[in-house]
Amino acid sequence: MNKILVSGGAGFLGSHLCERLLHENNEVLCIDNLFTGEKKNIVHLFDNPYFEFLRHDVTFPLYVEVDKIYNLACPASPIHYQYDSAQTTKTSVLGAINMLGLAKRTGARILQASTSEVYGDPEIHPQPESYFGNVNPIGVRSCYDEGKRCAETLFFDYYRQYGIDIKVVRIFNTYGPNMNPDDGRVVSNFIVQALKGKDITIYGDGQQTRSFCYVDELVDGLIRMMRSDNGFTGPVNLGNPFEFTILELAEMIIKITGSASTIINKPLPSDDPRQRQPDISLAKDKLEWEPIVKLEDGLKDTIEYFKELIKK
Template sequence: MRVSNRKRVMVTGGAGFLGSHLCERLLKEGNDVLCVDNFYSGTKDNIVHLLGNPHFELMRHDVTFPLYIEIDEIYNLACPASPVHYQWDPVQTTKTSVLGAINMLGLAKRTKAKILQASTSEVYGDPEVHPQKEDYWGHVNPIGIRSCYDEGKRCAETLFFDYYRQHDLDIKVVRIFNTYGPRMHPNDGRVVSNFIVQALRGEDITIYGDGSQTRSFCYVDDLIEGFLRMMASDHEVTGPINIGNPKEFTIRQLAETILKMVGGQSSLILKPLPQDDPKQRQPDITVARNTLAWEPQVALEEGLQKTIAYFRECLTR
């Protein structure tokens, strides 16, 4: 018999960039939060400020192995999300997406928990449709250097929808577009952190390609709000739903904006585009607007200001 009315919520990958912000928000919402992480790309520094909270618990665990606990909601964020990290051990990356999904779905089935899958815009690959809508099936290389992540996440979505159809599991699938903010890893190879760290160190800013490729950047607080609204939605709202900022910028525009905000004398250096790097990425968020009444609130320069301040402090420690 349950004594507390608090929801028991588990966040896999909870010590990562997104996971730590989600754990923090869930605690503020009055939940008991279990953070599960194997610390492959996450770090205890991201959640150390939560360790004294009696409603927060940390467990070192790899989701490729089953987990036997009692839970009400599961946010499955476990998987390295930057090319530097997921290409370091591509086999383990695929295992984390696929076996992790199987294990978390099995746990949700046993406990009758709601479960949210943090999927990715990478399921669209190098898209031939622009902007990307949820009904677009994608243009993905299944045997390239990014495939461990792209196809692993696509397979995880397949598993989620098969569990929904076969077992009527309460699933939620969100496709995350480029997200940035405090607690990003300074060496994760993502464009926002790369540019900020290089500018703060006075190094030349490295642009891969000619800088004309586009991305859409969502501040982390907006993304977490989207997660919570999706989890709170009705049973028939399964997704997939794009969560991201539809305002599109070229990589060169981003570099010039960051350089202007940081100051300094850094130059822009062009290098060859990596294999299978998408030329454009922009979410159509019509479904999120209509279904979740969600859209991003934080403008790029406002979010960059907070992110630059975070990295400035990190680099002086």
């Protein structure tokens, strides 16, 4: 039985990962400062004797004994990471330093949850891991984009300098149950607006594209990467390669919910990327990973989750 630390474990992705790791007979230490994570996402795990929750901020060192570390801690939606932009950068950078220090002391393998935002507003489409990106280093999104880029730098410096066993994944848009209804992300925004019969807000003309991966499949990719023993460090893209316009997403959600909502357009935010689609050739080759859940099917499950959430 491995003892596995999941930082950001009470968040959207982290809570699903904790549950999956427990089901696979691991001991899980979930740490989270609950800035965007929520206890309700993990409260059903509290009775499991192999699950432990610790309220902790990764910008401070942590001294525990673990075999593996998933470093997911960082607010991931613009509305949250721009709320305290300096702290967002600290979470990515100091969090990486502290978790890498823990891995160095314990000899643990450590996985960094990086992001497709390291590619910025890409000039190459779809985005392969070899692309260095087109990122504005002083924009309103750069606290997150550059924080994650710096975290990747630290991971590879610790790998080269200290021989730390690292894994780096770049996560593209992911959706599913346990999303925060107020996180400002496009899927949760549209679903909540549709279920409440409010206008669905599209920023820009709606022709910007995104690729959406269902959370269970993303978690599977994280675990496959952590378990890979072929000397593969990454970075590797994890995401669904099927591309949709934001307008198509809104129309699909209206159709599934049967909502009477109408679509309205507002100005596009600063530095919002026009295209986002992963090249997952490397994940297919190295991890034998490829998502198969269709967007419409995943949205149905996600909508049911939000229906129950809104009733409460």
